[in-house]
Amino acid sequence: MSDVATKRRRCLFGTDGVRDVANRGSMTPEMALRLGRAYVLFLTERGFPRPKIVVGRDTRRSGPMLEAALAAGMTSAGADVICVGVTPTPSVGFGVRFFSAQGGAVISASHNPAEYNGIKFLDGVGCKLSDEDELSIEDYLGDNLIDEWRPSGASVGSIESRECDFNRQYEDHVLDLVGHVGLDRASILFDCANGALSPIVSDMIGRMGMVNSSAVGNLPDGLNINEKCGVMAMEGLCKEVMARGMSLGIAYDGDADRVLLSDGKGRVLDGDIMLWIIGRWLHSRGELGAGVVATVMSNLALDHHLKADGIDVHRCPVGDRYVFQTMVEKDARLGGEQSGHVIVFPYTKTGDGLCTGFLFLRACNELKEDIDTLVDRFGRFPQKLTNIVVKDKSRVMNDGDIASAVESASKDLGDTGRVFLRPSGTEPLVRLLVECQDPNLMEEISSDLQRRILEMIV
Template sequence: MNRKLFGTDGVRGTANTAPMTAEVALRLGLAAGKYFQRKSALPRVVIGKDTRLSGYMLENALTAGLTAMGMNVLLLGPVPTPAVGYLTRSMRADLGVMISASHNPHQDNGIKFFGPDGFKLSDAAEAEIEALLGTDIPLADPGAIGRAKRIEDGRGRYQEYAKTTFPQGVRLDGLKVVIDCANGAAYRAAPEVLWELGAEVIPVGTSPNGKNINLRCGSTHPEAAAEAVVAHGADVGITLDGDADRVMILDQQGRVADGDQIMALLAARWAEEGRLKGGALVATVMSNLGLERFLQGRGLRLERTPVGDRYVVERMREGGFNLGGEQSGHIVMTDHTTTGDGLVAGLQFLAEMARSGRAASELTHSFETVPQMLKNVRYAAGQEPLAAPSVQAAIAAAEARLNGHGRLLIRKSGTEPLIRVMAEAEDTDVLSQVVDGIVEAVSQAAV
């Protein structure tokens, strides 16, 4: 079943512009309510959001649709995306909803759904919900309309759970930590958890105003955290994105380690302890070739999936693996979480610092990366630049130029109207020529 509304991470777009309108959110609430209807005395859904101004509008519209279907709505307020996954399951909800556009700027927003098991819905489930949007959905009888109420302890429940993922008996006393929350969903939860575990906390990006989420801060803009690390003489920096399902780690000199380096550290450590299930790490096609070589050198495998943490999780569940993620900083540990969790991943890194007594700089460089270049080309709605013969010719020429000594990946973004052109090659001159050639061809085709 085809999906047009849902991308790789739910529905996303510019607020007050289709599909991110109150009307579409209302219809999504109706359709999701219909899809998850069951014979239950207390059909319930939990809704979380990040700090975007448009979250109020979408929250109210979704609530109207869901209550109209007879579902009782529990409003969590601003909480990280992984908190919604956790609370959906722990509170025995039929459905979880997160209102967030993750790392996107404030004018964007999104809606993503979690099933009763706390995992994001499959493509097939999203397609069925999308198909319901164009149908007449029978509403609940007047006496069966649902109720909505605020849940004041949702964030606290998540914080306490996050702390249980930290090794017993280990403390962060004496460790100075910069935490950049991107003015997003974890602006209270992350600093409080770190402080309660003993760290000296230097907060960055913890003053949301509805419009400054991800603005020159967070995992996609780690410069602010890097400056704070150096200025305060911090031991380490942790940068989250707007909904806190991504993380980047900064060493004591402010240098950034991406998701590949974090996954390499955890995979090697877990393998030593005999708790890396299946002897493999699951990552996407974007992960660096250096990570694959690092794992192979330790007798471990890298299982690659399409881009999107949902596909990483699906492969993990299929194969019984317990560690996976993305270069962009989604780290999924199914022993602890049902989706990427930036805070919990950051805690695992800090635990290794505390356990080993090693500096962050020693733990953030497990392997040498193969030179990699990624460039984005924006295109207008309705265009299909990748189908242009000139673009196809440029791609064929690039593959011939690499001649088996590199890797090429061209794909559409699942969340924005962008063509992403990525290549890896040991020869940096060849790398730039290959990427620039394709980017130029795509740009011309997108005019």
């Protein structure tokens, strides 16, 4: 990859597509149109001369504006576009397969505030594109071909709206995947984050006969997505679950590819606990493959619990795309992050909050787990995360003495803890994570390494 390409990538595509304040910077209608054209050129030059593309969005006010521009760009380059309206990110992945399309696009800024928006592209099986594919699309933006490629007449693409019926088809898909989860008598409070699941959850509650369950955060107005609700504000759901005497709470983010839960005592069940339970369940069914993929930020207690059941844990960098890549490389059928991005290969090909939440409950039901005891039984290792401000992150990360000190501390801890040092992707600092069963030793190691780093940068 050239230095120019690397620099350009940092200015446009991030860890989850292109994202910015809507109508500003890199998220204007003009940029959406050009991105649409670039994506079609990307597909065309890979053997799809008239690609079919599924486009969905979340509930942000800027969504229809960007959808119109993106679809215009795609059709002007010769693609046929199927607009499915307000729908979760994972349902667009389903839609790619359902409509036998060659690609997909989601207009969403996920967990960000309402003024933001973004565009992420999917491949022909409904998965997020690789870093290399995104860079290729970005390269087209600087190519004269993007302006010269002008189909006319019958070669201009078409736009078809499937907003009226698509979400119902996605619901059918989820119900087929999760099977019988025995929730008709459960009292569950769903928090839709005023996002893409808002038009779906209430219907699902009725279809599953969940007469004691209800939803909050399901009245989007275009400006309240993720506002004091959903996975970004779990304290609200936890308090409401206890106040209403509900047995469980389930929260999603704006585009519903993430899910977190609250037990009946108002305690958060994060991605680590979901991986622990779903991993054991899949293992019992012979569907787990080579084990579970977790990021470097997952608690070491997860490794210890799964190891006790003969299940391997494979670590990867932070980011659901790296979880997916590692799952493919290792032939693991389950992976995820603490934040609630969980991918269950036998059932989904991307993070799907609605499906994951129901699969977790099905796993608890079949394993006869008491959900209110999971937090206590998981028993997290104490962790200390320290953000250390530095002028030159690469100097710290490449310093031999610091690397040796980190390696030595890790060896001393063995399987009772770990040390992890990484640079921030957006700020002038490095993050030092020390995790250890012994909290006193954790403090000692953290203080020593922090002192060494600070002495080096003085």
